[in-house]
Amino acid sequence: MKYYIIAGEASGDLHASNLMKAIKEKDPNADFRFWGGDLMQAQGGTMVKHYRDLAFMGFVEVVQNLGTILKNIKLCKKDIATYKPDVLVLVDYPGFNLRIAKFAKSLGIRVVYYISPQLWAWKEGRVETIKKYVDDMLLILPFEKDFYKKHQVDAHFVGHPLLDAISDLPNVDAELFKKENNLNSQPIIALLPGSREQEVKKMLELMLSVRSYFKEYQFVIAGAPSLVKDFYEQYVDENVHFVSNKTYDLLRCSRAALVTSGTATLETALLNTPEVVCYKSSKISYEIAKRLVKHIKYISLVNLIMDREIVTELIQDELNTQNLVKELNRILSGTDREKMLNDFSQLREKLGGKGASQHAADVVVNII
Template identity: 55%
Template sequence: MKYYIIAGERSGDLHGSNLIKELRKKDPDAEIRGWGGDMMQEAGMDLVRHYQDMAFMGFAEVIKNLRRIFGYLKEAKADIANYKPDVVILVDYAGFNMRIAKFAKSKGLKVFYYISPKVWAWNQGRAHKIKKVVDRMFVIMPFEKDFYKRFDYDVDYIGNPVSDSVTDHVPNPDFRTKNKLYNSKPIVAILPGSRAQEIENMLDVMLSVLPSFRDFQFVVAGVSTFGKEYYEQYNKDKNIKIVYDQTYDLLSHSVAALVTSGTATLETALFNVPQVVCYKTSKISYTIGKWVIKVPYISLVNLIAGKQVVTELIQDDFTGKQVTAELKSILFDKHFIKKQKDGYALVREKIGECRTAERAAELMVEYLKG
């Protein structure tokens, strides 16, 4: 069968690549084309356009780049129409992919959605539209199945791919030596995000707290797509190290972490590393977001737990002073650390154990053949 897959960011590239590997096992004759990144391409997808071309973060940034986005939509629609796939599989990335879903459905194509748009966070009425244009929805958050039930829409909970990735990871015992890190100093992981806008909004403040923690080494999780020259502008202290494409190894060796809100918050929790969640965007994006978002938390950890497990420092609360205070809590306050790790245990229990990509591929092929 022919599959067309679209992922619009780095995490989608990872999850899409795992799905592609499993689809090829279930359907050895699979032909796969789409939009994504290096990992999806390496898994065997014919890559049309890289997600980095579409990496716009925040409401204001999207509005500024609308002309480019509509150009990409036109390009994707034309390519799908020309390719004539048996199914279009959309990976998160709601603003773009919901428009593709509507188009594909209008052309009589099957539409599967792998990793639901966060309609539960804002404009929940969009669930009605999803029900109309998406044939099968595969969700990865435990609470999403109950959410969609409210709209009389049966979806498949398939576990969480982040849990699978963390479980499968084998830590590199030579991580410190390989990256020339101090053996004598505990590591505080700095996860500033994978988009340029995130990194530029977050990293300076995250690293500004370093003078208060001289007994620790701060290690930044860099992504190689930006290159070493890009990160070196932040490397202003001998206690700062930057490692590239080794986030899981970094978390495996860390005693605490400062994490930009996103998938990385859940990854950090599943590695059982105490964390402070941080987030800052442009004033206009934040104002719009605060107005439309209807959930009490922004981090996946707190959303899955259904209560506050990790501290969230958002926008004006994200200051060097506040980060310093919260980092001290997750490094030195044993009661605080235990409470957070107990919350992590609840998150793991709610997620459950499931081979997410394998289960998704199995169901997808079954639905297509049925």
């Protein structure tokens, strides 16, 4: 059968690739056409467009690139109409994907949405679009079930696919990892500054401002697959290093991490690495977001899932050198570190067991 899948960023590429793998186990003749990344490409099929050409961050940036976005939507619609898939699988990325859902439904194509947009945070009205144009909504966060029930949508909680990806990882030897990646013997503080160029530039400057306070540690930047290695060279020196496509191993070998808000905050927690969550956007984008986002207490998935503060969130003006130093010191040793690690264990229990990708694949294949 023919599957058309759209993922617009790095986390979507990861989850969609695992879904593709699970689909192939149930449908050996599966034919994939997709918008995504390298992980999806490794599963086979035809890539129409890489997500690095789709990701625009913040309201201002979206407006500046509106022409490109509209061209991509037009290209996607034409490609779907030509390919005629048996099912369209949309992975998060709502601004783009909800438009495509409406178009696909007009052609009589079955639509599955895997990983819900964060409608509980903002743009709740989009749930009406989902009711009209999506046949099955697959949820990966437990609290989303109640949100959709409130709107009379019978959505399915399939579990979180990160548990699958992380539980299947082979053991990693920290000393061997350091040697293979030309790192020194000092303990590591990992830096996860994001995946978009403008975001990374902003976040790395702030994250690296703490270097002089932690001379007994080495700082290692986790390179995003969407950015070329040369981009990071400007930040590397004798005590700041860079690794590419090894983020999970890096986190497992690190004492702590500074992490830009997003899926990476949950990945870091599930890998049992104490973290400080960082977020800063342009002033205009932030002010617009404050007015549009519904009242939610937290921005990190870790705190949202647990409905209490497990990890410290430094947002906008609070994200500064002084606060970063203070929070890092808290989680490098002592009782605060132990409490955070204990909370991470409870987080894993709340997300359920393995099998999210398999459960999602069951729905996708059966809907056809």
